[in-house]
Amino acid sequence: MRVIGLMSGTSYDAIEAAAADLALDGDVLHLHPIGHLSAPYPDAVRDLIAATLPPATTTTRAVCTLDTRIGQAFAAAAERALHDLCDGRADLVVSHGQTMHHWVEDGAVHGTLQLGQPAWIAEATGLPVVSDLRSRDVAAGGQGAPLVGMTDTLLLRGLPGTPAALNLGGIANITVLAPGTDPLAFDTGPANALLDAAVRHFTGGAHAYDADGRGAAAGRTRPELLRVLLADPYYRRPAPKTTGKEYFHLPYLQRALEAVLPAPRPDDVLATLTRLTAVTVADACRAHGATQLVVSGGGVRNPVLMRMIAEELPDVPLRPSHELGLPSDAKEALAFAILGFLTMHGLPGTLPSGTGARRATLLGTVTPGRSPLRLPEPAGHPPRVLRIGPRLRA
Numbered sequence: 266m267r268v269i270g271l272m273s274g275t276s277y278d279a280i281e282a283a284a285a286d287l288a289l290d291g292d293v294l295h296l297h298p299i300g301h302l303s304a305p306y307p308d309a310v311r312d313l314i315a316a317t318l319p320p321a322t323t324t325t326r327a328v329c330t331l332d333t334r335i336g337q338a339f340a341a342a343a344e345r346a347l348h349d350l351c352d353g354r355a356d357l358v359v360s361h362g363q364t365m366h367h368w369v370e371d372g373a374v375h376g377t378l379q380l381g382q383p384a385w386i387a388e389a390t391g392l393p394v395v396s397d398l399r400s401r402d403v404a405a406g407g408q409g410a411p412l413v414g415m416t417d418t419l420l421l422r423g424l425p426g427t428p429a430a431l432n433l434g435g436i437a438n439i440t441v442l443a444p445g446t447d448p449l450a451f452d453t454g455p456a457n458a459l460l461d462a463a464v465r466h467f468t469g470g471a472h473a474y475d476a477d478g479r480g481a482a483a484g485r486t487r488p489e490l491l492r493v494l495l496a497d498p499y500y501r502r503p504a505p506k507t508t509g510k511e512y513f514h515l516p517y518l519q520r521a522l523e524a525v526l527p528a529p530r531p532d533d534v535l536a537t538l539t540r541l542t543a544v545t546v547a548d549a550c551r552a553h554g555a556t557q558l559v560v561s562g563g564g565v566r567n568p569v570l571m572r573m574i575a576e577e578l579p580d581v582p583l584r585p586s587h588e589l590g591l592p593s594d595a596k597e598a599l600a601f602a603i604l605g606f607l608t609m610h611g612l613p614g615t616l617p618s619g620t621g622a623r624r625a626t627l628l629g630t631v632t633p634g635r636s637p638l639r640l641p642e643p644a645g646h647p648p649r650v651l652r653i654g655p656r657l658r659a
């Protein structure tokens with residue numbers, strides 16, 4: 266089955282589209298990556314998302330506009346992927362949509378909202394679409410995240426020791442696979458969320474992120490600020506746990522900055538926030554005994570962040586996910602392609618030990634394409650390992 270996965274994370278910088286051929290063979294899920302592309306949001310859509318995210322208040326009219334505009338942007342990315350990557354032939358599109366709110370209270374998730382009306386994608390490509398993948402896990406008592414835990418687990422299985430996978434998006438999440446125990450997956454805290462918010466603030470919106478970590482490299486960590494930030498109870502809460510930008514946003518950072526005198530220089534704030542990500546990732550890895558770390562997400566492009574993580578975890582080798590066959594920019598999009606594929610084959614996409622749900626559920630909502638919906642025969646049992654390679658199967 267040829268599947269196009271579409272993902273935009275909490276950084277809402279771009280829609281990542283990745284295509285792959287997927288086939289089940291007993292315990293093995295074969296994945297042949299075809300290619301990926303990144304479709305930046307049109308400025309007007311990005312501005313609308315920024316103006317709607319917490320702490321902003323909004324209207325249902327704005328929500329309707331966003332659902333439409335994000336759906337259209339995802340549809341355009343899907344069409345590009347279909348034509349530029351797949352020569353016009355694919356079987357399924359899986360769309361994560363854009364998270365606009367992840368409703369967490371006292372550690373429990375009550376709802377999660379991804380916008381991007383899938384009808385636009387089905388209409389533009391003629392293909393069936395699996396979307397809204399998180400809600401079912403929430404309805405089963407789970408966090409609805411991190412859903413990449415399933416793919417990570419299939420990917421890590423077979424690696425020696427206690428391997429872990431880390432994704433550095435707006436938020437950082439890890440999946441840890443210790444021998445003889447169920448996999449764990451949770452958000453460790455902000456990866457780029459606070460850093461990006463600080464850069465936007467200090468540059469009056471001219472820059473969206475600390476390109477190549479240059480600001481952080483020019484600054485130095487302010488221990489008092491780091492201490493204030495690390496005092497957040499989120500870091501001490503046990504897994505399963507997830508968070509989002511409705512929590513780690515600019516006012517959150519500004520409250521922390523008010524507690525520190527004299528006010529730190531902008532570059533020192535960036536250095537401290539980069540160190541915060543490194544320290545909280547390292548703490549999470551140490552708490553669960555990770556012996557190697559497979560890293561993906563936009564944060565891989567920040568050499569200062571990668572250096573700080575390596576400093577905090579001197580005994581844990583870091584490997585970019587592309588070394589295992591999953592390009593670090595495409596990994597999450599491929600993970601969602603896998604989740605939609607599992608849904609179409611009647612297989613659950615979650616690990617209760619990861620999201621904290623009562624049970625593993627079939628994820629998503631299916632929108633038919635131009636032809637009648639035809640589902641494959643349900644698979645007998647779920648895969649245990651992911652094998653990435655050139656082999657193509659029907």
Ligand SMILES: Nc1ncnc2c1ncn2[C@@H]1O[C@H](COP(=O)(O)OP(=O)(O)O)[C@@H](O)[C@H]1O
Nearest residue numbers: 274275276434435457474476477562563566567
């Ligand atoms: N060259 C770079 N230097 C520093 N940071 C970068 C660079 N490229 C990307 N990033 C960071 O990665 C983020 C996007 O990562 P991504 O994995 O797409 O996150 P998300 O899944 O939240 O959208 C950007 O907002 C930025 O913080």
Ligand SMILES: [Mg+2]
Nearest residue numbers: 274276278279
């Ligand atoms: Mg992104």
